[in-house]
Amino acid sequence: MIELDKKIVLNYIIAGGLKKTYKKRGGVCIMKCWVCGKEGANCTRDITAEYKLYYEIPIRKTVKAEHQRCYCKKCYEDTMKRLAIEDKQYVTLKRKRMFENALDKLERQQLDFVKYEEAIKTIEEYNLENDGKFDSSQEIMAAIILIQNRYHIKPQAKVGSYQVDFMFPEDNLILEIDGDRHNFKKSYDKRRDSTIKEILGSEWQILRIPTDMIDQKAEKLPLAIEQLLDYKATNKVNWRAL
Numbered sequence: 616m617i618e619l620d621k622k623i624v625l626n627y628i629i630a631g632g633l634k635k636t637y638k639k640r641g642g643v644c645i646m647k648c649w650v651c652g653k654e655g656a657n658c659t660r661d662i663t664a665e666y667k668l669y670y671e672i673p674i675r676k677t678v679k680a681e682h683q684r685c686y687c688k689k690c691y692e693d694t695m696k697r698l699a700i701e702d703k704q705y706v707t708l709k710r711k712r713m714f715e716n717a718l719d720k721l722e723r724q725q726l727d728f729v730k731y732e733e734a735i736k737t738i739e740e741y742n743l744e745n746d747g748k749f750d751s752s753q754e755i756m757a758a759i760i761l762i763q764n765r766y767h768i769k770p771q772a773k774v775g776s777y778q779v780d781f782m783f784p785e786d787n788l789i790l791e792i793d794g795d796r797h798n799f800k801k802s803y804d805k806r807r808d809s810t811i812k813e814i815l816g817s818e819w820q821i822l823r824i825p826t827d828m829i830d831q832k833a834e835k836l837p838l839a840i841e842q843l844l845d846y847k848a849t850n851k852v853n854w855r856a857l
């Protein structure tokens with residue numbers, strides 16, 4: 616068993632040695648393009664101007680230059696273009712997936728999709744056209760329920776340096792959909808809320824709805840909002856009983 620392990624290790628070392636992207640020739644290090652394999656300019660281990668030309672992504676300055684990927688100019692430019700395109704595709708896919716998760720959860724909650732069709736399609740379009748307007752599937756679910764119930768909402772509205780989940784301009788109301796982690800930052804929330812009220816006016820109310828409620832009974836959101844307002848935002852509504 617030990618014999619076999621040694622053999623594997625030896626093979627690994629040999630394979631690794633062959634795969635190296637640079638060769639040493641009399642103290643000169645010849646860089647090879649990571650993508651096309653073309654050998655670059657001769658360059659010493661020092662970062663000279665010539666070296667930099669063939670080593671255009673020195674992101675990790677703490678890692679030895681010859682241990683990182685290097686690119687010829689053309690491959691570097693192509694790689695950057697490809698990454699930019701992939702970044703955009705990734706964001707779009709992520710947004711679409713989040714929306715699908717939201718619909719999936721609403722379906723499990725037996726939401727009447729025929730009744731909600733217009734609201735769903737409106738938010739779907741809005742989600743695709745506006746980057747970063749929803750941080751979670753729960754926010755998407757909340758938005759669908761809210762617009763179906765004729766609330767006028769502004770998702771991710773800016774108040775001073777803060778961004779709130781939903782602003783209801785006609786109702787002087789801010790709604791935050793809070794996850795579990797919020798239990799640990801109550802004092803931060805208090806400061807944030809008072810700053811928001813200072814900016815918008817004392818007549819504004821800030822309500823917090825747990826993501827749990829949306830995940831289990833999203834359709835009860837308007838009722839929860841009305842009850843919270845009745846209780847003057849004491850946050851003591853038993854939403855499970857709604």
Ligand SMILES: [Zn+2]
Nearest residue numbers: 648651687690
């Ligand atoms: Zn290349």
